[in-house]
Amino acid sequence: MIRKLAIAAVLCTAAGTASAAxxxxxxxxxxxxxxxxxxxxLYDCLKDKMATGYAKEGDEIGSTYRSWAPTATRPGVAGPHGNRLLNTFANDIAADQYLKFADExxxxxxxxxxxKESITVSIKKKAARPGPLFIMTKVGTDDAPDTAGWLYAGLQPxxxxxxxKQSFCHDCHAGWEAQDYLGYPLEEVRLGASTN
Ligand code: HEC
Structure with a gap:
């Protein structure tokens, strides 16, 4: 079944004539x-639509994040964030430290x-579509005392x-205190982790 999907989807991309649907x-x-x-x-199919969608209202992060450092070789399904396909980008200030994927x-x-861009997989509709862009900004504890200096945000597709709701996001991210509240991409998709 999976193989069938992969083949059908590859053909569809290769043909170039099939619709995005x-x-x-x-x-x-x-x-x-x-x-x-x-x-x-799926990512090849939706990546342009995602970037265009997040940038649509002129949001600064939504318009620029694709020029930041990628952190994964491809999207991964981690479980949290609604079983979506997740793919994180780090800005210049974050990239060096984030890409070490240090655990303490x-x-x-x-x-x-x-x-973190996301793709929502609807099993019921048998289709994938762009999900939200999830954003964490380190503003410091003066500005975000209840969430260890992080501001959580998001853009719709x-x-x-x-x-x-800050506490909704932080309550889960609080599990990674030693990693400054970062969950990191799945190990198998982390970019350059083995060479660092
Ligand atoms: C139930 C747990 C859970 C909740 C709730 C949650 N996250 Fe996450 N988040 C994770 C996990 C696990 C990862 C790492 C997995 C991945 O990105 O592949 C992650 C990763 C992230 C990342 C990438 C940076 C990192 O941690 O490595 C951002 C940005 C993010 N989440 C934002 C949010 C925002 C904004 C909310 C609230 C709307 C939120 N999260 C709610 C579990 C959660």
Whole structure:
């Protein structure tokens, strides 16, 4: 079944004539069943739509995050964030430290921004579509005393600002205190982690 999806999707991309509605098709029963090839096909299918959507309302992060440092070789399905396919970018201030994926004593510099694009996989609709852009900005504890100096935010796929409850995001991220509250991409997709 997975192989069939991958082949169908590859053909669809290669043909170049099929509509976007075809290349975002999903036939698996669970987002965790998507293999690397199928994920790459979905990302290729939706990546332009995602970047255009997040930038639509002129949001500064939504318009620039794609020029930042990538942190993963491809999107991964981690589980949290709604079983979405997740792909994080780090701004200049964040990149050096973030890309070490260190597991203790991490303190990200103020001004660090992580922007994580997402793809929502609807098993029911048998299709994938752009999900929110999740954003964490290190503003310092004076400005965000209750969330250890992090400001959580998000953009909808149409570029509109999401209403985000700080405690909802931070309660889960609080589990990674030694990593300055960062969850990091799945180990298998981390960029250059083995050479660092
Ligand atoms: C149930 C747990 C959970 C909740 C709630 C949650 N996150 Fe995350 N978040 C994670 C995990 C796990 C990762 C790392 C997985 C990945 O990115 O592949 C992550 C990664 C991130 C990243 C990439 C930086 C990093 O941590 O490595 C951003 C940005 C982010 N989340 C923003 C948010 C925002 C904004 C909210 C609230 C709207 C939120 N998160 C709510 C679990 C959660």
């Amino acid at each position: 075809d290349c975002n098709a999903v036939t698996v029963e669970d987002a965790f069943d998507l293999d690397e090839a199928a994920i790459n096909v 004593g991490v303190e990200m510099p103020v001004g660090s921004i992580l922007a 149409n570029g509109k600002v999401m209403k985000v």
